[in-house]
Amino acid sequence: MTYPIRIVGNQVVLREFTLEDIDDVLGIIGDDKVTAWLSFDSRDRDQAVAMVEGTLERARQEPRTEFYLAVVKPTDQERVIGFARIGLAGVKAGKLGYAIAAKEWGHGYATDAARTLTSYAFTELGLHRISAAIGPDNTASIALAEKLGFTKEGVLRDHVYTNGAWRDSILYSVLASEWNPDADITATPPKSTHHGRQDRVDTA
Secondary structure, eight states, X not given: OOOSOEEEOSSOEEEOOOGGGHHHHHHHHTOHHHHTTXXXXXXXXXXXXXXXXXXXXHHTSSSOOEEEEEEEETTEEEEEEEEEXXXXXXXXXXXXXXXXXXXXXXXXXXXXXXXXXXXXXXXXXXXXXXXXXXXXXXXXXXXXXXXXXXXXXXXXXXXXXXXXXXXXXXXXXXXXXXXXXTTTTTSOOOSOOOOOOOSSOOXX
């Protein structure tokens, strides 16, 4: 049984979503500053409700194929400041996505969330490969992936349609044999406010 789960990182805690999180979720996925870097346009309250409800439904499925978790601070685990996701795809493979509320950018929360969930996927889920698709202009997310040891594989042309246009994605990946959960753990987080594009995680 892989529900519920709670994963403690260095700066954040990853936990399951609840229906009480809807307002916080709307504050993230309804913010154009955030969704400009994701694979979907900004969403309204009904869509935020559908997203959380769908996430909860899929989290209880057996076998579980999606780990879509709320990102919270250790000192305030009720308030959601972002989300991190790994969707299982292929043989022992997963796709990583993450997003952090704009007002929380610049503190390293996205880096710690991505590191924490990737470590969980390798050690607890037994994955062999994890990939992340990132917008070419998302310099902070590219720096994050490279800091965590992901390798650039190539470009996915016209990978997502968002904000009225097709956009490429740069594909990064890391293998279990390459993964170092302590890589650059003390580094200063990037100052840029661009954060991670999720890899096709539309759920509503």
